[in-house]
Amino acid sequence: MDPDFSYGSGDQNFEFAFNSSNFSDRVLRIEIVAGPAESKGDGEGCSSISDWARHRKRRREDIKKDKVVAEFAPYSSEDILDCNEPDTEDVLAYVNNDEEDVAMIEESPSGDEPSHSNESSWGLDSCPVLRVKSIYISSAILAAKSPFFYKLFSNGMRESDQRHATLRINESEEAALMELLSFMYSGKLSTTAAPVVLDVLMAADKFEVASCMRHCSQMLRSLPMTTESALLYLELPTSVSMASAVQPLTDAAKDFLANKYRDITKFQDEVLNLPLAGIEAILSSDELQVASEDAVYDLVLKWARTQFPKLEERREILGLRFVRLIRFPFMTCRKLRKVLTCNDMDHEIASKAVLDALFFKAETPHRQRALASEESNTNHRFMERAYKYRPVKVVEFELPHPQCIVYLDLKREECANLFPSGRVYSQAFHLGGQGFFLSAHCNMDQQSSFHCFGLFLGMQEKGSVSFTVDYEFAARTKPAGEFVNKYKGYYTFTGGKAVGYRNLFAIPWTSFMAEDSPYFINGILHLRAELTIKQPQPLLQH
Template structure:
């Protein structure tokens, strides 16, 4: 069942409970991210079940299990804990399970998904923005480490001029995102894989960020190898990155013997740091 939630939101809002359950059960649901699914479910439940007791019952026994909390952002998961629409104990369990899943290694995550293939809570939908795993630090500097995984078929689909965006993540109160591109190298002689870091908000706010891109590669497989680092003063809507992250043509990057696909997955990491003197 393929459904674009944003395009047909009015129609979906009018669906009865069994219809909503069918929509939320689909892996083909086209939506920006799982945060948007959560927001929609709350909106629908508040309209259809204005009494808190009834709403909690429906969310707790029918709809909550269909929201894929492990794919939600950490910022949104914090809001789940404060949401009165869910029973507090249930909300705590859902969030803790999601955070434990996020903390697992990719290998263990795939194993959990295989173990619970009938339960789709770990499965990804047709998200517009790719989920990321984010680790945040406040000391000694404001820093975050962002992990973005792309399947081989997702990378192949980028050729010749495509791009894919990550979900937003936050550093120093500002929203950022990663974008992976298939583009031409600096001399426009061949296609290659590029990775970029962008800032969401537009406006007068600007600050300098140290950033480093890394990727896992064979034969070590589980170790990230630095590929590019730099410093950039961001303003709203700007992006920075490297057009040829792996310094090779697209055909070599996508080859069957490519060092950068581990079990069919490209593992990328971005480290962002704001130092005190860099704040503007």
Template sequence: MKDLNSDLFDPVTVMESEWAHGGGSTSDADFGFAFNDSNFSDRVLRIEIMPDPVDPQPDSELCTTIADWARHRKRRREDVKKENGVDMPDEQILNGNQPEMDDFVASENQDEEVVAMVEEFPSGDEAVNTNDDPNLGMDFSEADVRVKTLHISSPILAAKSPFFYKLFSNGMRESELRHVTLRINASEEAALMELLNFMYSNNLSVRTAPGLLDVLMAADKFEVASCMRLCSRLLRNLTMTPESALLYLELPSSVLMADAVQPLTDAAKQYLAGRYKDITKFQEEVMNLPLAGIEAILSSDDLQVASEDAVYDFVLKWARHQYSNLEERREVLGARLARLIRFPYMTCRKLKKVLTCSDFEHDVSSKLVLEALFFKAEVPHRQRSLAAEEPAFSSRRFLERAYKYRPVKVVEFELPRQQCVVYLDLKREECSNLYPSGRVYSQAFHLGGQGFFLSAHCNMDQQSSFHCFGLFLGMQEKGSVSFTVDYEFAARSRPTEEFVSKYKGNYTFTGGKAVGYRNLFAIPWTSFMAEDCLYFINGVLHLRAELTIRHSNL
């Protein structure tokens, strides 16, 4: 007669598990009925539960919030380091039958390492008497160690966990024994029981954030990626706070299987970017965020800022607030934050200040400014190509944010007369959003030391008969200063990239005044916004303003 048990518990069948095929989706099979049932088990798991290190904090027993969990975990990390010392290994072996270290030691960046060993006890299902083990009296009293025994199925555990697969199939004599011992701290007991139950049923009963985080850390320790993914999904469904989001950002550096928590980390980044979209609204709160939080915010394309100049100023202010030491500040700015500032969209005046800023190493600032200037010198279609070619995982430094003031490209000349040519690009959707009475302003640019700006309007024509597109040139207000310029407005009307002059003239500015044309293209708004409009090339409207100082101003 065929031995059904030998087929059922053959370790080779574990090779069909999800992790053996590259970590695929978790099986839907529910073996919850077999959990801790001797009829469906081939081994006994002996769990030695040691007291946690003495914790003077009164709230350490119960973690009801993310803050409690984070504080408690930080204390546990510090306690483990103090206990282990510099030369003390993380593992303590209970007996001489130690398996290969590479097979059973979890990630070295874990807070407390799990200890796995195999011991041969008398046959039967009776509990093991811990007082008979002479190796238990190391740094704690034998009476303080609790022992739990569970009936386990090695194929079920091995199918979910490479840790248990290696434990049960390492080819050594220990892998054939009936009893397996794990040693954990008391604070890990609940999480381990949840994890073992999950490995049978694919379900978790815990639903609080601290509880799920405990299970997630236990799942990482025992290499149960499917449980980590479930914990990550459940945590994403809970209401997120700045506190919890910052904690989730730290997870990839705290766990061995970082890929399993990446969706949770991405959700945390999106939450922080959305909450602090307007960095001026929560300025005090944002200034106290850690580096990981600032990186999440600066990675967003949707920051509500006036210009990239404002982003640069904010980053400098934050870095000076967080890092008083110049060398530390230079290291953080150069290695972490500079790549998140989109220097190609900063004004040339601000880029000049970058070159003389002592917060950056000179080599770093020179490279950033040169790259920005080369990008500005490219024609628009080449700029779009550079942005499209940028890898998805990079800093997105060539992508434009949703600035309050639209970036412009400025070409300046000193001879034969002081002159500047200003290029302003507006996307079709930006123009559409101007209807019926909106306006959009460009970044400031300078001529002869005086600041100017362009503004695009949707307004009524002079007879108030229809809406139309208008373009205006304004001077930044500086008292009653008088300034006369020759100006010309042009637009690109063909894919040949030639600009066609629309209007030209001369105007004497005084503080706060502007000059322009209510209907730049001499057509109604509906015709201007038509899909086949001549002036939109690949969905972009290209405008140009040329300014020259009159001789009377020199």
């Protein structure tokens, strides 16, 4: 039965045994081969994450991890290094914790090494071996920390006298591998430099040392993060089995990007140049400060057209990656109609997204909250963001007169934030070809000099016609009850003006916000506005 590799290094410190012949039962032979010029020394000479990224710039989809050449060779006395009589080649300077003279040296290839012709598909055999490094190891310690080494020592040994394991690695991995081996004994790294820690993280992923990956992830999270480093962390090529070890790091990177670009309108040009991982992290946030979900949809289309000029590629990326990030249920019906006719998105996918959105809009507020709660762990498509303009539900009629019924829900905390002089606006809705909006205010009552809740109806802009609108404001005071009319009247809009009531409920603000206030049902204020246009009239010319 395989051991449990899920634990960290804990307080088990075997630093004293690292590279010591007294506490080792194997010799690990590390063959170092020449790699591509652009990959040589990924972390070497890099003073920052940005330097590291420039040396190791590659997309996740282009990454194919180097396979590891590993084998066992029969034990030979020539394979064990004599600590008292170093080899005639140059001795590698390395701290030896058991204070033996030398326990690790570099060897030049003699030409007598066993061939690896049966492993040519592993991709490293065609590269020349630059040097060979041998190190004393404890198979028990390495196997306890890594499934890779556990399999190497348990499956690779055909006879009990085989004590010589061989790894073949790229030259750029040498320093990181030595740090990794040391960590497996001591549970610590000799450096805190981010580029080096990143290289060790990559080596730990390759050799399946989850405890080291968690340690590196924690170290990187403790360092200052930038947009460049956050994007790099999101695109780290980790294996599926080891992904959980770096999940806290990727989560921290997502949070950094979401917080930095929270007010997305201020950074629109910068956001349009972000890679896929970055834009996904931003759009996954519930705290995104944006005018409306319509604006999110427009931004996604603009990004996709910029990053993927070819229509087929654009359709694929929108259908696979962005349909789940755009929160269609909070888009206006006017924009949903445009989604159905947009050529950038697959028609079948777009139709399903719009249909789901319309079904959600038709649900009761209680059912909407239940749906949002059910999918909160896997999908946030039914959760509102921090919209500048509050979503509304609109029911439209054409006959006998153009008419619409608008439903606006405000949370208790949203109302509380209006005090003492704030206001919140709804999304625009259209009637008779003209845009309108609702606005909720915290006002000072002119007669009684106390704060109160007000509701107003406004027209977006001046037009060429005037609208005489019959309007009616209502609120619901019982979960299953009808809306109770508060005020009604009529007003002729000529554009740029609003009509409403400074004290909608005819009570002070403190009574309106009280815990026993009848106007908040499960923490939600339910408002309704009914508008009817009798007949548009041309404006008189002066």
